[in-house]
Amino acid sequence: MNEIIIGYNKESPQEKNSEIKINIIDKPKENLLFKYIVGFNGAWETLKEFSEDESIIWKPEIEGSYILMVQAKEENSTKSFDYVSKNEYIIGKLSKDENELIKDIHLNKKKFCVGEKIHLKVETKQSSVLYRYMIKENEKWILAKDYSKENAFVCSVKDPGEHEILVQCKLLDSRENFQEARKVEYKVVEMKKLEINVFKCLTSELLVDEELVFEVGAQYDDNRMILYKFVKINSNGQTKCIQDYSTKKVVSYKENNSGKYRILCLAKDMYSPKQYDDRAIMHYEVKPYKKVEILSFVSDLSSPQIMEKSITFKAVASGGKELRYRYLIEGPKNENSGYIKSSEYIWEPKESGDYKINLFVKDVSFTGKYEDGKSILFTIDEIPRDPVKIDEIILDKKESVLVKESVNIKVIAEGGITLLYSFIIRKDSVEKERIDYGECNWVKFTPELEGRFEIEIRVKDKYSDKVFDVHEIKHIDAYKYIPANIDYVLMEPKEYYLIGDQMVLDVITQDTEEILIKYVLQINGHKVEETDYVKSKRYILTPKCSGRYIVKVYAKNKKSDKKFDSSKEVSIVVNDAPPVTNTTIKCDRFSFSPNEPIEITAESNGGKDVVYEFYLMEKSEWNLVQKYSKKNYYDFIPFTKGIYKILALAKSNYNKKAYEDYCMIDIKVTEKLSIKDLVDNKDIQQLKHIVDNNILSDLKLTEEERKSLI
The missing domain is CATH 2.60.40.10 (Immunoglobulins)
Structure with missing residues (x-):
């Protein structure tokens, strides 16, 4: 019907x-x-x-x-x-x-956006009424909720357009399909199109094992909830989800391998029926280390020099993880150092003439010939002379200064008759200022702009016809503020951390008063706490559950507009209990005979709710005789003579490992022997077992047996 x-x-x-x-x-x-x-x-x-x-x-x-x-x-x-x-x-x-049942039908509104919920309520004139709700889809009525006593109906809207809901009512005792039906119309409109308008990398240098930070931004209705998903794609097309759909707009991860990558961001409205509403992809390359660059290459002695005079070449290079240096000397007598760890090389020329000293630098992992190189021309004379040499360059401040903050540079040199000094200041390889040769051996430098400045110090003898006899380069970094740098994150050295143990982290930085610190705590991969940037350089944590605790420490200068200037990470494993150690097995007797019961008891130190498992080796075969339980003893009866072995495994009940500690003993089952028999037979193992397990007092010995044992 x-x-x-x-x-x-x-x-x-x-x-x-x-x-x-x-x-x-x-x-x-x-x-x-x-x-x-x-x-x-x-x-x-x-x-x-x-x-x-x-x-x-x-x-x-x-x-x-x-x-x-x-x-x-x-x-x-x-x-x-x-x-x-x-x-x-x-x-x-x-x-x-x-005959009317329905008095009115109320909708929370007539116009909805995709994803919003409809709240419908039916007002009737009689009690004991049943309600049924149908929704029109593709010109067909679909049953949304069958007859019930609920006069309210809630559903979410997914498709834009004009829609209808049909409400059918009948009395509780009615045999009709329905006694009254009414339709209510509503409209669904498209939400404002979601569009990703910003997708950028916040990390200036993309390096292996360094945190890579990406940020996304989108245009959308202010009252909508937007979810973001990030997927990393390597050069082979393999994908890995870095962050599943979440409201977090910033995602970070560490890359273990260098290479070219893509990161895909999928954005969608929380209530959108689509898999995603917009997407963006970014191509980036993760390098194994910073670019290798030779900052300076100088010698401690100026050219020319005499034979058999030791000359030290010094290199200052940046970048790479583990640098290697190669010194190739070309001239009357060639030398090749091969790639070495030291940035200094001592050369003792054996023949006079003109030489070219080549420096090549590369990271130890680089497979090419070199990553950067520089050369110095050098002359070796047979005539001895007192060379010009720079002994020391003194700065009255650190090599990182603030803009418009002055730094005094003083040169200590020796050799020659009358020394002259020249200073050349460069920025981005462009000469900014030059102080010609004079007898003044110091200069006051005040940077007016941010950036890295190169100060070349030249020294020569007054009577020298060369551009310089010796030179050296210093680098000074000028900042609007001194970027924060975390030197160390110190904590009490401890092999084992337990629940309830207080952990204190002290952050060591320079320019402490100007530095703010943020702490982010993760427990088992879940972010639990994130502080604001604070002055405190100490973070105290008392763990309440076991697991891996990671504390990320971010530091920045008060004036910094970056998210952070420097960061470090501390990883701590917190355990429920100390490890199970010092497991021992005791036996209730010292001699073992066939058909007599033997009780074995295991004891351990440490752990929490320690459980034990027992194995028995009989006739050269091991068998599990008692599974893990809190029962720390095992009884068995040997029926034949021979060698039996008992293995006891111990662990904390919560521990998922196979075991934490174990102990094993041998039991020799023979005809029943007295203490005197053991002494006469010199059965050292059984006698030692009696003494070690303190069972002497439990034995009923005759006076003769006691004397023989002693």
Whole structure:
């Protein structure tokens, strides 16, 4: 009954002579024929015989209660009808109020955005009413919630457009499919298109084992919740999810291998039915280390020099992880140092002439010939002379200064007759200032801009016709502020941390008063706490659960506009209990005979809720005889003579490892022997077992046995 859903253009009740359109709202299948029948005061009248028409016009002339019936059948069906539905319809004011169930239907609003929730509430005139809710999808009514006593209905909207909800009601004792039905319309509009407009890397240098930080930004409605997913793709196309859908716009990770990568960001509205609403991809390359660059290459003695005079070449290079230096000397007598760890090389020339000293630098992992190189021309004379030599360069401040902060540079040199000094200041390889040769051996330098400045110090003898006899280069970095640098994160050295042990981290930085510190605590991969930037250089933590604790420490200068200037990470494993150690096995007797029970007891130090497992080796085969439990003893009866072995494994109950500690003993089962027999047979192992396990007092020994044992 009521397999067809019937609708009307005018809700019951209506006045007589009204033109009422009866139409089929939903049908069980396609290609059906429909017959329309009306019943009044026990008499039935066919309004229209079977046809394909899914609607007719009915014009009642008499007031009263009518039954409208629709029969349907398949075109070739031999039955009188296959499906049927009927509804009650009131004409006139007759019992209008008595037959109406629905008083009103309330929606929280008429216009929704995709993803929002509809809250519908039905107000009825009677109690004991059942409610059914249907939603129209693709011109078909879909049952959303079957009959229940709940007069409220909630659902989320997914598709934009004009939509309807059909509410059907009937009394609790009604046998009808429904007694009254009403539709309510609402509109769903597209949300503002989500668009990723920013996707950038916040890390200036992308290096292996350094934290890579990426940030994404998007345009969207302010009242929407946006989720972001980040996927890393390597050069082979292999993917790894760095962050699943989350509201976090900033993601970071450490790359273990160098190479070219892509990072894909997927963004979607939390309520969007799509897999994603927008996406962006960034190409980047992770280098194994900073670019290798030779900052300076000088000698401690100026050219020319005499034979057999030791000359030290010094190199200052930056970048790389583990640098190697090669000194290649070309001239009358060649030398090749090969790649060495030391940045200094001592050369003792054996022949006079003109030489070219080549310096090549590379990281130990680099497979090419070199990554950077420089050369010095040098002359070796046979005539001895007192060379010009720079002994020391003194700065009254550190090599990192603030903009407009002065630093005094003083040169200590020796040799020659009368020494002259020249200073050349460069920035980004461009000469900014030059102080020509004079007798003043110091200069006051005040940087006006941010950046790295190169100070070349030249020294020569007054009577020398060379550009300089010796020179050296110093680098000074000028900042608007001195970037924070974490030198160390100190904590009490401890092999084992337990729950409840207080852990104190002290951060050691320079320019302490200007530095702010942020602490981020992660427990087992979950961020638990993140402080603001604070002055305190101490972080105190008392763990309340076991696991891996990671404390990330970020430092920045008060004036810094970066997220951080420097960072370090401390990893600590916190355990529930100290490790199980010093496991021993005791036995209740000293001699072992066949058919006599033996009790073995295991004891350990440390651990928490320690459990024990026992293995028995009999006839050269090991067997598990007692699984892990808190029972620390095991009883067995040897039935034959021979060598038996007992293995006891011990661990804390929470520990998932196979074991933490173990102990094993041998038991020799023979004919029953007395203490005197053991002494006479010199059975040292059994006698030692008696003494070590303190079972002497438990034995009932004769005076002769006691004396023999002693």
